Amino acid sequence: MKNVKVKCPGTVANLVCGFDILGLALHEPSDIMQLRLLNEPRVIITNKDNFNLPTEPERNVAGVVLLSVMERMDNKIGFEAEIEKHIKPGSGIGSSAASAAGAAVAANHLLGNIFSNDEVVQFAMNGEKLASGVKHADNIAPCILGGVTLIRSIHPLDIVAIPSPDLYVTVVHPQIEVRTADARQILRKQVLLKDAIKQWGNIAGLVAGFIKNDHDLIGRSLEDVIIEPVRSILIPGFDEVKRKCKEAGALGGGISGSGPSIFMLSKNEATAKATEQVMKEVYERIGIEYYTYVTTINKKGVEVMDVE
Amino acid sequence: MKNVKVKCPGTVANLVCGFDILGLALHEPSDIMQLRLLNEPRVIITNKDNFNLPTEPERNVAGVVLLSVMERMDNKIGFEAEIEKHIKPGSGIGSSAASAAGAAVAANHLLGNIFSNDEVVQFAMNGEKLASGVKHADNIAPCILGGVTLIRSIHPLDIVAIPSPDLYVTVVHPQIEVRTADARQILRKQVLLKDAIKQWGNIAGLVAGFIKNDHDLIGRSLEDVIIEPVRSILIPGFDEVKRKCKEAGALGGGISGSGPSIFMLSKNEATAKATEQVMKEVYERIGIEYYTYVTTINKKGVEVMDVE
Numbered sequence: 001m002k003n004v005k006v007k008c009p010g011t012v013a014n015l016v017c018g019f020d021i022l023g024l025a026l027h028e029p030s031d032i033m034q035l036r037l038l039n040e041p042r043v044i045i046t047n048k049d050n051f052n053l054p055t056e057p058e059r060n061v062a063g064v065v066l067l068s069v070m071e072r073m074d075n076k077i078g079f080e081a082e083i084e085k086h087i088k089p090g091s092g093i094g095s096s097a098a099s100a101a102g103a104a105v106a107a108n109h110l111l112g113n114i115f116s117n118d119e120v121v122q123f124a125m126n127g128e129k130l131a132s133g134v135k136h137a138d139n140i141a142p143c144i145l146g147g148v149t150l151i152r153s154i155h156p157l158d159i160v161a162i163p164s165p166d167l168y169v170t171v172v173h174p175q176i177e178v179r180t181a182d183a184r185q186i187l188r189k190q191v192l193l194k195d196a197i198k199q200w201g202n203i204a205g206l207v208a209g210f211i212k213n214d215h216d217l218i219g220r221s222l223e224d225v226i227i228e229p230v231r232s233i234l235i236p237g238f239d240e241v242k243r244k245c246k247e248a249g250a251l252g253g254g255i256s257g258s259g260p261s262i263f264m265l266s267k268n269e270a271t272a273k274a275t276e277q278v279m280k281e282v283y284e285r286i287g288i289e290y291y292t293y294v295t296t297i298n299k300k301g302v303e304v305m306d307v308e
Numbered sequence: 309m310k311n312v313k314v315k316c317p318g319t320v321a322n323l324v325c326g327f328d329i330l331g332l333a334l335h336e337p338s339d340i341m342q343l344r345l346l347n348e349p350r351v352i353i354t355n356k357d358n359f360n361l362p363t364e365p366e367r368n369v370a371g372v373v374l375l376s377v378m379e380r381m382d383n384k385i386g387f388e389a390e391i392e393k394h395i396k397p398g399s400g401i402g403s404s405a406a407s408a409a410g411a412a413v414a415a416n417h418l419l420g421n422i423f424s425n426d427e428v429v430q431f432a433m434n435g436e437k438l439a440s441g442v443k444h445a446d447n448i449a450p451c452i453l454g455g456v457t458l459i460r461s462i463h464p465l466d467i468v469a470i471p472s473p474d475l476y477v478t479v480v481h482p483q484i485e486v487r488t489a490d491a492r493q494i495l496r497k498q499v500l501l502k503d504a505i506k507q508w509g510n511i512a513g514l515v516a517g518f519i520k521n522d523h524d525l526i527g528r529s530l531e532d533v534i535i536e537p538v539r540s541i542l543i544p545g546f547d548e549v550k551r552k553c554k555e556a557g558a559l560g561g562g563i564s565g566s567g568p569s570i571f572m573l574s575k576n577e578a579t580a581k582a583t584e585q586v587m588k589e590v591y592e593r594i595g596i597e598y599y600t601y602v603t604t605i606n607k608k609g610v611e612v613m614d615v616e
Contacts, residue, residue: 017508019505021508021509022512150509150512150513150516152509152512152529153509153510153528158513158528160513160525162516187501189500189501190499191499191500192497192498193499193534194497196499196508196534197327200325200326200327200504200508200511201328201460202461203508203512204326204458204511204512204514204515205458205460205466206512207515207516208468208470208519211516211520212519217460217468226501
């Protein structure tokens with residue numbers, strides 16, 4: 001096998017109260033990546049989109065992942081990647097994770113799946129480190145494994161699949177820039193113990209709600225008293241979107257990753273579409289360009305589409 | 309119906325990483341309480357044990373609970389309680405919660421179960437307030453409902469039953485005094501965000517482990533980076549007990565409530581007994597008197613035994 005084509009889904013990290021530990025995969029948007037195995041130790045990147053991302057492997061998210069796989073194979077092989085991104089960089093719905101996870105899964109596939117899921121996640125985290133300066137896995141893990149995932153611990157890596165109901169996800173991406181590094185910078189290094197207790201009550205409730213298929217509990221638990229109050233200031237219209245989407249029937253939601261995208265979970269498609277309508281109205285009125293997506297939780301993760 | 313006898317179980321609050329939000333009920337030790345309905349608005353308390361607890365209703369944990377029920381019934385009734393405690397006050401295994409929860413459940417039973425579970429918990433929390441100064445429910449909720457319970461929120465009250473495997477629980481109560489108020493006093497008011505993230509990763513893992521019946525995940529998640537490092541200093545032998553119990557095969561454990569009792573969860577009885585042996589050896593060597601219990605998770609909670 002020399003060629004593989006993979007579909008790399010967008011992801012929502014944090015899930016409101018689960019900062020740095022929870023994430024879920026979406027059906028849309030998603031990137032397409034074609035990867036070819038080379039007999040020589042080099043990595044070639046070609047972009048088939050208009051995002052003007054760097055093509056030098058050391059500066060490209062997929063590139064650094066492929067270099068790390070190449071090094072692990074004693075530099076006896078190389079890769080050529082063609083990347084067609086649809087997940088806009090800086091959207092907060094896991095654009096870099098899709099490139100990193102896609103490259104890691106595709107490379108492993110070409111090598112006969114010799115690496116475990118944990119190893120594939122480790123390779124992919126090199127891409128996240130390049131993108132955001134931090135080796136985090138809350139987009140990578142759901143992107144690779146699909147569904148809702150818990151990163152219980154990074155050192156040692158401990159990823160737990162969280163069974164979940166088939167929820168609808170509505171996402172709005174207001175076209176403003178929030179740099180992940182900035183979004184991290186404004187967080188306080190210390191939090192009040194009483195706030196931390198509220199937060200972990202909600203996390204426990206959210207995880208229980210997902211596994212027990214309890215929509216109301218999911219809704220009640222989608223509350224963030226620590227990160228959202230600080231970060232939401234960077235997103236115009238956030239409070240209004242959130243309030244009106246819940247009035248429209250959404251279970252709840254909040255900032256996707258470090259923003260600026262906002263996501264909402266709904267029980268059914270009608271509510272998810274009503275939620276989308278609310279998001280559109282708010283950003284039309286404010287006068288900020290936006291994209292919206294109405295999609296569902298993707299339980300597969302990175303999908304191998306064609307091989308030769 | 310004029311008389312009821314209830315069995316009120318001991319409870320383990322906090323469950324290591326779930327400070328203030330998680331708790332579980334034990335089969336042993338447990339208290340026995342007999343409650344009689346009176347036609348006049350007074351509360352009479354008789355102790356059938358040697359703990360010398362106050363019998364003035366305003367100063368007795370069960371008493372204040374019964375007074376709050378009486379008031380809610382427009383002071384048209386009263387109660388006479390005979391309490392036979394086996395759960396030593398100050399042990400950290402929910403002695404005050406057993407009195408408070410037992411009184412609330414028994415009173416509700418005598419009144420024809422007119423109050424909801426949430427209302428019964430609210431009544432019982434008056435007892436916890438007297439005992440520790442704080443209206444907390446992490447012993448009350450499992451004592452009343454049985455099993456493992458999550459208190460997602462106190463205001464508004466939101467209690468979630470967490471299904472769990474049939475685990476064994478070993479408890480050692482070293483006979484030293486740790487006042488709940490002191491144990492609360494020494495906690496820092498602020499915690500590092502990075503420690504809070506570790507903690508909520510573990511809480512999410514613990515809840516997922518219970519519901520998914522994943523013993524290894526439960527074991528990996530029983531880690532507390534915030535409360536235990538501070539409170540365990542008050543308990544001689546704590547680190548040694550914990551390390552050796554895990555070496556003996558226990559899944560993990562830690563301080564029960566605010567201590568001084570230490571609990572350990574095990575998959576089976578043999579391991580639970582080996583764990584007990586370790587606890588005995590440590591406290592024999594240190595020279596501190598102790599009690600031990602080998603029991604299981606009590607899925608029923610306060611049990612109504614006899615009625616007339």
